[in-house]
Amino acid sequence: MGTHTAHTTEPSTPGAHHERDLLRLATAGSVDDGKSTLIGRLLYDTKSVLADQLAAVERASQARGGDAVDLALLTDGLRAEREQGITIDVAYRYFSTATRAFVLADTPGHVQYTRNMVTGASTAELAIVLVDARHGVVQQTRRHAALAALLRVPHVVLAVNKMDLVDYSQEAFTAIAEEFSAYAAQLGVTAVRAIPVSALTGDNVVERSTRMPWHAGPTLLEHLEQVPVHRDAATEPFRFPVQYVIRPRTAEHPDYRGYAGRITSGSVRVGDEVATVPGGVRSRVAGIDTFDGPLAQAHAPRSVTLRLEDDVDVARGDTLVATHPATTVGTDLAGTVCWLAQAPGAPGARVLVRTGTRTVRGVLQEVGPLLDVDTLRLEPVSGPLALNAIARVRLHLAEPVLLDEFADHRRTGTFLLIDPLDGATLAAGMAGRSPLASSVEVPGRCRAQ
């Protein structure tokens, strides 16, 4: 048993991969919703499970006394996971088809591992929320949808699983899909694709089901292959956190000074005017350099090295931004955090705040209200933030940082809170107003901002 390589049914003509793009997705589902089985099915039916892995799973299934091969055993990799039969930590799986490669963050559904779902979903372009067709939308479904919305995962798929246990009933599916879509709309998620599946039997996962002819939409895999992954860099503001200053001081390049980084958002062209943040100094891009030669223009998420026309003081921690539209810089940071640590988060706590490549000192000034992800209500906070809490916070920082709104730009406006004593990651943060559309609209409750 093992994890998965990208061996697929695709025609492996060398060179054909140049057309292929990459979709990152995350799965979420309650314990026993069949999430591991669904992933196992996805891998198995895309021919991503190789003979030695399958043999290991067969052996393990037999050793447990099971009468059938348990595809869930393909994914639970740690001793404790196999012993308890649950997924503890995020695991990443890889599979591909002729048109697209997939990185799947397999995240635990258990309440106590909310932080791991946040980890998995933070980089995902698509989230699969799994429900059991017999139970419909339950508390965990709402929680997962809320987390996907909070993290602004662009695409949400509702996989109604175990359709075999409800006689492949269209009525059962439609009721669940409608309830979920209504809930998701409250969260500001309008594009939900609902797909009836049976992970156990493989219906509508990769192979189209003959038992649900009423389902006119795509199979899960077809949908994953079709979802658009391209971003319109032309509409995003240019953001370039400087990672490293490249100064070779070699005979070949005695005066070279380049700023290495990855374009977080937008695009840049030679000649563009840029400004440093927080310094506010302007210059123009003199060159976009790569090992493979200079570029006239580069887009997110490409790693490049920029040279500027002027001898500007730029260092790691600075961000180069487009001078249009205007950029907000400041030392008061408000946002929503998911608390990730056992150590509680109390007002007055001194923390390190990491945003882009910049780390500054800060004080947690205000904590709360808390977001109840089951009701989407903001509740007054009654103590320090505990593990898995999602709450509004205000921080005062020792030095200014770029204050991008996460709600507008998913690639920027994120931050980490780090314990200055032991370096532990305390919280994942999303700057600015609450990314959840409805959480500010609950009457008679605390309002965000």
Place this chain on the structure above:
Amino acid sequence: MTSTTSIPAPSAPTGGTAPAPALTQLDVLESEAVHIFREVAGELERPVLLFSGGKDSIVMLHLARKAFWPAPVPFPVMHVDTGHNFPEVIAYRDDVVARLRLRLVVASVQDAIDEGRVRELPGGSRNPLQTVPLLDAITAHRFDAVFGGGRRDEEKARAKERVFSLRDAHGQWDPRRQRPELWDLYNGRHSPGEHVRVFPLSNWTELDVWRYIEREQIGLPPIYYAHERDVFSRDGMWLTAGDWGGPRPDEAVARRTVRYRTVGDMSCTGAVDSTARTVADVILEVAASRLTERGATRADDRASEAAMEDRKREGYF
């Protein structure tokens, strides 16, 4: 105190609205790996890149050169030398080090055996013995970040590992106490004595590595391509005869056309029957293979269902 300021926008945005061409999968993976190399060089004091002369570490070195060009790679490379190396791989290593003017640190398993820090195992495999000289070298050189070529597709315990993996002073990995890793905000903070293992190829698969080797025209040691070799069969794998202790009297040597999918200690790295003589041949072969890379070639992963997890807990890569 509020000090919010705005940088005003005096001029209209320059230029048109050309749609961004989608990066291919390999472009995205390359960009991500380059970003990781630069993060480590920017945040940590004394990084080192593990270099075995295998394809993954060769790809890593190529990515590191891209990350810092036109400056040289700003950290040394380290080879954990089991003493049971393929000569072609050592020749490749020494050539690369000389050509790119790299600093090479060798952590020697043989020295560790000679000095009594580790003991030879029955069966002759030195793969598990690498942990002690690796950790000793990390301590001696005070490395605080160690780049490894581990990929999450290789093994189920590796599938759980973060890109930045904090290790304690004993090099131990605790899968239940990993730092959450969000967006691309990697946290490399650590206490004295601790170090961070960093895996820039986390999201690559074996096939991605080969396709990248093809695209970038990266040279590899010749043992990756089909060649004739004297081998013998043990545990269902073709092993190379050598000073390390094979074959035993009951194991017959045969001349076969083989190649290697991984490079490691000769005592536990198996060859596969193959006629793939070019990168394109290898890509076709790997894509059609019904065995995983490690399943086909690594004896030590077969020890138990959690062999890798257990070794990683002890500080192994």
